[in-house]
Amino acid sequence: MMNTGKQSLARMRTALCAALLLALCLSVPFPAAAGQTEGGIPATADWQPPVIDEAAAAAEAPWLLVVKIAQEEIGYIEGPLPNQSKYGDWFCHDLVAWCAEFLTWCADQAQQRYGVELLDVILPYSGASNGAARWFLKRGRFISPTGKTPADMKQWLIGADAYLPKNGYIPQTGDYMWIFYDKRSDGAAHSTVVEGVSRDEDGRIRVHVIEGNNPDRVQRAEYMLDDTRHIYGFGTPVKRAMTALRLYNTGDDVVLLCRYLEKAGIYEPPKKGYDTEVTDRVVTAIRKFNKKYGLPGGGMADISTWMKLYELFPDGID
Numbered sequence: 003m004m005n006t007g008k009q010s011l012a013r014m015r016t017a018l019c020a021a022l023l024l025a026l027c028l029s030v031p032f033p034a035a036a037g038q039t040e041g042g043i044p045a046t047a048d049w050q051p052p053v054i055d056e057a058a059a060a061a062e063a064p065w066l067l068v069v070k071i072a073q074e075e076i077g078y079i080e081g082p083l084p085n086q087s088k089y090g091d092w093f094c095h096d097l098v099a100w101c102a103e104f105l106t107w108c109a110d111q112a113q114q115r116y117g118v119e120l121l122d123v124i125l126p127y128s129g130a131s132n133g134a135a136r137w138f139l140k141r142g143r144f145i146s147p148t149g150k151t152p153a154d155m156k157q158w159l160i161g162a163d164a165y166l167p168k169n170g171y172i173p174q175t176g177d178y179m180w181i182f183y184d185k186r187s188d189g190a191a192h193s194t195v196v197e198g199v200s201r202d203e204d205g206r207i208r209v210h211v212i213e214g215n216n217p218d219r220v221q222r223a224e225y226m227l228d229d230t231r232h233i234y235g236f237g238t239p240v241k242r243a244m245t246a247l248r249l250y251n252t253g254d255d256v257v258l259l260c261r262y263l264e265k266a267g268i269y270e271p272p273k274k275g276y277d278t279e280v281t282d283r284v285v286t287a288i289r290k291f292n293k294k295y296g297l298p299g300g301g302m303a304d305i306s307t308w309m310k311l312y313e314l315f316p317d318g319i320d
Contacts, residue, residue, distance in 0.1 A: 043172070046208050049200035051222075052175055056116065064118035065125060065176040065239035071108040071115075072195055072212040078220040089214065093129050101193040103129045104214030105178065108195075124239050125178070131190040135180050138237035142255040145171045145243045146235045147227065152189075155246045158305050165305060166243065169228045171236065172199055173209055178237035181225070190234045192216065194223065209233075247288075247303040252279045259303055261319045262311045263287045268294075 044050075054070040080087040085097045092110075093103040106127055109120045121127040126137035138144040139151065149166040150156055156165045173179060173196045180190035194211035201207055207227040214220045225233060245251075247259060260276040263269035269287035271277070277284050285301040292299045297306045 043199055043201045043207065046200040046202050049198065049208075049210065051197055051210070060116045060118055063176065063239075064112065064116070064120055067112035067116055067118065068105065068108045068120070068125065069176055069195055069197060069212070071111045072105070072220070073197075075104070075108070075214075075220045076212065076222060078214075080215070080218045084218075085215075087215070098129070099215055101213060101215040102131050102134055104220065105134075105193055105195055126237075131180050131193045134178065134193060135190040135235060135237065138178070140253045141241075142243075142245060142253055142258075143238045143241050144235055145238060147171070147230050147233050148186075151245055152187075152235075153251060155248065155251065156304070157243045157245050159243050160241065163305070163309065168230065169207075171243065172207065172227070173236050174238070176239055179209065179211055179225070180234040180237075181232050182234040183232070186234065194225075196236075197222070199227070244305070244308055246299075246305065247280050248301065249280050249282070249285050256280055256284070258319075259288075259308075259311075260284060262315065263291060265315060265319055266291060266311070 051073065052066075052069065054066050054073075056067065056070065059066040059070070078087075080100070083097060085099055087100045087103075089103040089107045090096060090098045090100040092107055093100075105125075106121070106129065109125045109127075112118055113120055126134045128134040128137060135144060144151065145157060145166075146152070147169050149168050149170060158165045159171070175196055175198055177196040179194045179196050181192035181194065182188060183191050192213070192215075194213040197210045197212055199207055199209050209225045209227055211223050211225065212220065213223050216223065227233070245255060247256060256278055257276045260269055260271060263284075264271060264276075268291045269284065272283070280288075280303075288299065288303050288307065289301045291297070291310075292301075292307055295310050297310060298304070299307045
């Protein structure tokens, strides 16, 4: 969960050091969060599943242990009844579609086996794909392949100076990835965890995942990154992107914004504490800030608003 009291530079360093952490914890190359260079993505013909270094992952990137345990579960088949699985039985003692329960079970197993803290902190304790996606969205750790959140708000990678283009985020090992089957507006319908990515000869990026309950087992699967007709979005275990904020938006980033605006002398929090929703009071503060510095956002905290806040307060907020 994002701690709004952490300094902004520390958050940026978290994103920019993601590649180093992965290099420590994986025995195969993987692209960095920022930059995501073409050379860092292996050819599909050469791609191999990552081998997780348990000790390094437990110390530096515990979400990778979910991938390791998911790898161990490959080949498990439900039954004898449809939707009867040890994951559903563990989660709610019922016959249920169990793709989300499978990931939660893996996170719980990682906690028990390695003594790490994951559930309700880094990853959601959830038995529903859409609920898990909303959990990440609230914490500012949901990234859409469309470049916009379900609320149609633009996103950008931390440290970037431009908005994410369509399919601009390259998922990383340990990200959650959700699939939708009918309409994007219906939300996430199927949960997977990312093992890695590869590049086809035609330049398209292939996402390698482990998934449960498709149709009746735990298996490896592949999805094309540009298949926005099916990929709903990604949940990142650390914060890698920011999202523009406007009236009625909610989440942890709203509190962070309010704290920056307070430090800028523009916003005064109510007695109950910082706003967790962009209220009229917050919009007024955003508008004043943007006008003061000649920024184009109006009543919206867009990329220019956040970049100016980081410029004014490079050491973050106390």
